[in-house]
Amino acid sequence: MNDVRTALRDLADEGRPVDLGAAALRGLRRRRRRNAALGAAAVAVLVAVAALPWSGLRRPAPPPAAPAAGQHVAAAYADADGAWWVLDPATGRHRRTAADVLAVSPTLDRVAVRPPERERTLLAVEATALTGPATVLVRLPAEPRSAQWSPDGSRLVVALEPGPVGDEFVDPGFTDVAVVDAVTGAVDRFGLGLGELRRALRVWWGDDGTLLAAVATVDAVEVPREFEVYSAEGSLRRRDPAPRGQSCSGRLSAAAVPPVLAGRPLACTRGATEITLWTTGEGGPAVAGRLPVEPGQTVAPVGWSDPDTVAVLRETPAGVSLHSADLRTGRLGPAAPGLPADATEVVVGPADGLSAAAADLAF
Amino acid sequence: MRPSTEQEFLAFVAAATPALFRVAYALTGQQQAAEDLLQSALERVAARWRRIDDPGAYARTVMYHEQISWWRRWKRREVVVARPPERVADDPAAGVALRLSLRAALDRLGPRQRAVLVLRYLEDRPEAEVARLLGCSPKTVASQASRGLARLRELCPELGSLEEAR
Numbered sequence: 001m002n003d004v005r006t007a008l009r010d011l012a013d014e015g016r017p018v019d020l021g022a023a024a025l026r027g028l029r030r031r032r033r034r035n036a037a038l039g040a041a042a043v044a045v046l047v048a049v050a051a052l053p054w055s056g057l058r059r060p061a062p063p064p065a066a067p068a069a070g071q072h073v074a075a076a077y078a079d080a081d082g083a084w085w086v087l088d089p090a091t092g093r094h095r096r097t098a099a100d101v102l103a104v105s106p107t108l109d110r111v112a113v114r115p116p117e118r119e120r121t122l123l124a125v126e127a128t129a130l131t132g133p134a135t136v137l138v139r140l141p142a143e144p145r146s147a148q149w150s151p152d153g154s155r156l157v158v159a160l161e162p163g164p165v166g167d168e169f170v171d172p173g174f175t176d177v178a179v180v181d182a183v184t185g186a187v188d189r190f191g192l193g194l195g196e197l198r199r200a201l202r203v204w205w206g207d208d209g210t211l212l213a214a215v216a217t218v219d220a221v222e223v224p225r226e227f228e229v230y231s232a233e234g235s236l237r238r239r240d241p242a243p244r245g246q247s248c249s250g251r252l253s254a255a256a257v258p259p260v261l262a263g264r265p266l267a268c269t270r271g272a273t274e275i276t277l278w279t280t281g282e283g284g285p286a287v288a289g290r291l292p293v294e295p296g297q298t299v300a301p302v303g304w305s306d307p308d309t310v311a312v313l314r315e316t317p318a319g320v321s322l323h324s325a326d327l328r329t330g331r332l333g334p335a336a337p338g339l340p341a342d343a344t345e346v347v348v349g350p351a352d353g354l355s356a357a358a359a360d361l362a363f
Numbered sequence: 364m365r366p367s368t369e370q371e372f373l374a375f376v377a378a379a380t381p382a383l384f385r386v387a388y389a390l391t392g393q394q395q396a397a398e399d400l401l402q403s404a405l406e407r408v409a410a411r412w413r414r415i416d417d418p419g420a421y422a423r424t425v426m427y428h429e430q431i432s433w434w435r436r437w438k439r440r441e442v443v444v445a446r447p448p449e450r451v452a453d454d455p456a457a458g459v460a461l462r463l464s465l466r467a468a469l470d471r472l473g474p475r476q477r478a479v480l481v482l483r484y485l486e487d488r489p490e491a492e493v494a495r496l497l498g499c500s501p502k503t504v505a506s507q508a509s510r511g512l513a514r515l516r517e518l519c520p521e522l523g524s525l526e527e528a529r
Contacts (some may be wrong), residue, residue, distance in 0.1 A: 003522045004480065004484050004522060005386035005485070005487075007462075007519075008465075008480065008481065010462060010465075011389055011392070011462060011466065011469075012390070012485055013385075013386050014388065014462070015385060015387070015388030015389075015397050016394060017378055017381050017384035018380070018384070019376065020376065020380065020398065020401055020402045021372065021373040021375075021377065021405065024402050024408070024409050025369060025374065026404060027374075027403075028406045028409045028410055036449055084467055104447060149491075152502045162506040188451030200472045239455060284474075
């Protein structure tokens with residue numbers, strides 16, 4: 001046995017210890033900042049790591065009906081411990097993944113993930129089902145901050161981290177994005193041309209293949225001032241003013257569905273008792289509807305269902321939940337199944353890719 | 364974390380890093396991977412600092428489970444992420460050959476077997492403690508250690524000559 005012991009010690013001696021305390025604290029802050037930016041709990045509540053390969057979503061036999069057009073589903077979520085679970089659209093069950101989920105494809109068959117703490121600039125596109133197609137690995141020019149899948153499922157737009165993260169809850173915004181071919185892994189990086197005084201907060205695909213960025217000024221980086229429309233090659237096409245007021249939250253970044261309907265981006269401002277949903281465009285912001293908010297609650301849109309209905313994420317002291325909201329009546333539908341109340345992050349996707357067996361997860 | 368708590372955490376890291384890094388390196392066999400694995404574990408320790416009694420044991424548990432999780436997710440599916448080979452310091456040729464052979468052999472072990480060997484023979488921890496850290500029974504630890512040793516000797520026959528030489 002001594003030979004193995006000696007050999008293992010010799011091997012361990014090769015390593016050059018590095019003091020990682022400060023780096024670990026920065027990493028922890030980065031995680032928490034992401035949670036905050038996604039509108040989740042600011043500090044993760046720590047529970048035991050789930051050890052089972054499948055979540056406890058054991059449901060009775062589902063009705064054999066396909067999801068309705070425009071419905072959504074909780075395509076992935078991070079639990080209270082920060083571990084990610086991805087929905088298998090065929091079975092309707094979430095499975096644990098070792099990586100951080102950035103985006104889920106419009107047909108729910110693929111997921112863009114960041115491998116855990118190994119290669120910070122690596123992005124992987126893999127199947128949501130274990131038997132799906134092979135993984136595509138992509139080396140990005142910088143660490144990915146967020147990603148959005150194009151409506152046709154062919155590309156991803158990735159917001160790139162500008163550099164090391166500083167204070168815990170200060171969001172530095174970003175200036176550069178990468179457009180990634182989800183099949184070949186080809187990467188095209190470009191800057192948004194924001195100069196020294198402006199930073200982007202979010203970037204999404206429009207429904208016509210353009211890119212849409214929410215842009216703020218560096219002195220108030222949490223409030224979008226403008227929505228800028230770019231070609232997929234990075235040329236600025238249009239700059240539309242954002243509605244004035246307190247932003248509902250940064251949760252739109254959690255949506256896999258571009259919050260754009262018929263070319264009009266969705267924005268949200270918050271008042272004391274209600275939130276106002278806006279569409280933005282060349283003519284300036286226009287009110288799309290209002291939803292009531294009780295004290296202590298936050299409600300934020302995560303995608304359009306149809307011109308009168310939006311999907312929203314609601315957070316209360318009891319936890320988070322997803323709902324369909326009718327803009328004509330201001331009423332929220334029942335909480336969608338499939339999302340634990342203590343989830344800290346969520347990626348919402350269109351329910352079109354759900355099998356009939358999983359259709360009861362749609363909302 | 365409050366500043367005072369951060370100082371406590373940083374003091375723990377400074378004291379525990381030499382031992383923890385050896386474990387991380389033995390588990391991964393690569394400098395950068397070991398740094399990433401240990402940093403990831405320390406982040407979890409930092410997040411739970413007020414809730415855990417033994418941060419060193421907790422960090423070890425996290426490293427073993429993360430390594431197993433990583434291996435399952437990425438290595439078993441034969442996704443190869445190119446990394447430059449570690450530079451080997453000047454060393455007698457026989458020692459270098461043995462280390463390379465051992466590293467290759469360890470890389471071919473399953474992650475749980477490798478973790479058991481590292482805990483039992485690098486850290487000299489008793490079976491019961493290994494079982495507690497890995498979340499399995501002592502019987503499983505014994506069988507994994509036995510199989511791991513046999514496999515290691517099969518893959519790295521030079522191991523036997525080491526003891527004779529020393």
